[in-house]
Amino acid sequence: MFFTSLRRELAGRRRQTAIVAIGMALAIALVIIVNSVASGVRDAQASVLQSVYGVGTDLTVSQEPTPPTEGEAGAGPGRFEFGADDGTVSEDSTSVSQSRLTAGFGSTTFDASALETVTGIDGVAAASAALSLTNLTFSGEMPQFAARDQGPPPAEGGDTAQQPPTGGFDGAGGSAFDVDSFTVLGIDPGAAAVGPLSSVELAEGRGLEASDAGQAVAVLDASYATSADLAVGDTIDVGGTEFEVVGTVSSTSADAATASNVYLPLDLAQSLSGLDGQVSDIYVQAESSDGIAAVQADLEEALPDASVSTQADLAASVSGSLSTASTLISNLGLWLSLAVLVAAFLIAILFTIQGVTRRTREFGTLKAIGWSNGRVVGQVAGESLVQGLIGGAAGLVLGLAGIWVINLIAPTLGGSATTGAVPGGAVTAGGGGGGPTAAGPFGDRLADAAGATTEVVLNAPVTISVVAIAIGLAVLGGLLAGAIGGWRASRLRPAEALRSVA
């Protein structure tokens, strides 16, 4: 009886059934898509982080950048110093080329002994230290000022040399400089399990091995190698020393760049940058994911000056279109799907109430011939529930179709996580050591070099929870409308059957 009545009723008012089901379907499809894209964006964020911090890195330890103290400025290793003997002197200009290895932007170095402190903490499975650096190669030609000084002083309003000097950054006419920078990461060549190289794929050659300590060998990011026109077997000038390129690596996530352009053995990176015994980041793997919070607390206690970040903290440091997408999804997507969901529920509720009102005489008659309130309410609720489920099924199909389309388009999102950055990361802090600051004409290029921009293809996954959400919402919407409609029906007096004669 229940099913017969239900089927007949829903078939009898196909239009209302369709409207309610379509409303529910749209809302549920939207929720499914937003949910799936949101988890796709989370995955993308995770893969960006992975390419920077490596697989299995649960925590990173770095140092808060301290503002440069007075007198310290200029004392760092970053200053280019061209002596009279540098470069080759031609007739009227000096050609110079010099490369400097300096602390990476946004990172501050600290004593490598911290690594032992970290490994000594309970719950730490593995840890490795790295030193994030930037190599600046400065090459160009400087005019011979002496030669010019010997000439006649330019007359005011004269014809040739009176224009303000144009050309190089120094403002001296006739000079041409090129500044080339790339990021360098000194890593412990023996510890591949944790750290930035744990998430890369060997593209060519070999990776760094324990025996490479102290050897002038380098591994390059594959895309950097391509753009710099370098291959295995070539040499690269880092901090004035020629390194042999022994391998190239690429990210395991498609289209993603790895954490750094160049990877060197840690000890050489330290000595070339003048940062002996210093590191900028420690990558920590916890023994269990439950223990991360405890390990974080212990690390913070053991290293009071350091800043300890979890993957979750680091996710906040992911920027670029990825973070835009993430914000868009979590704000607009959430509210939009919520609004549509509420609208669909309201439609379902209003139609159910309207249906009960229209069927006053019908329900009154059923009550008059002995149907209990429960039976009448069950009928109304059953109808709404089935309506909701029809909507849910349609919504699931629609939502899956939407996800399929998104995965077909496979939009690419770019995200950059500043290496070794403290959240709120001080890219412009310029590493307190008196090196070039990121302001000025170099700023953009340097900032680009410091943060690895990673391109990730958005993949919206279909999970059990997505299906569960669809069914759950359909049931919820159906029951909500059914409960309200049923409540109305339960309040009908059976005497109404006799009262409202058509």
Added chain:
Amino acid sequence: MYTLEHVSKTYSQSKRRVTALQDVTLSIPSGQLVAIQGPTGGGKSTLLQMLGALDRPTTGRLTLGDAELSHLPDRKLGGIRAREIGFVFQGFNLIPTLTAQENVETALAPLGVPAEDRRRRAVDALASVGLADRAAHMPGELSGGQQQRVAIARALVKEPDVLLADEPTGNLDEETRDEIMDLLEGLWRDRGLTLVIVTHDSAVARRAERRLHIKLGIVTER
């Protein structure tokens, strides 16, 4: 057997109070055919609702057999309606989305009759009102008289003790009216029903054993 002792019913609508039944005392023995007549608004339907356990009197005592309808909770009254009382309405009140047979079956649903039994009894009931061949028709496909026959089959399929009819022929032409009255009278005689019919129509009332008249809530015998 109905007994009514000083039964009154007042409806309060905001400030206005309407006394639909005023101190009614009477009894209806089992198996009697009673007609209730009176001017519109006199209280006929109200009395029928009291007899049908659809509503309780404001004051007074009303019993059907052992059951004190005036003081039972809603749930119990529902059970009594399901088992013992059949209703026939002026507007037929069939469920428009169900076939004739399914409409008849709705009366058996609250009694927990198994589906197979329900079907058989519904078909039998339809046959007894002369509609064996219309079981699969929707109410909209039936004439007024046929619809009222389906409603009578629905009222009688559970084999109640009492059949209450509020203007059962009010929407029918004279010829159909007589057919329906013949049917009701035949069923009443065959099954020993207590049959109470509210009617404006003297031709209908003349067939009753006993005629009551209600005016301004006061019941008088004719």
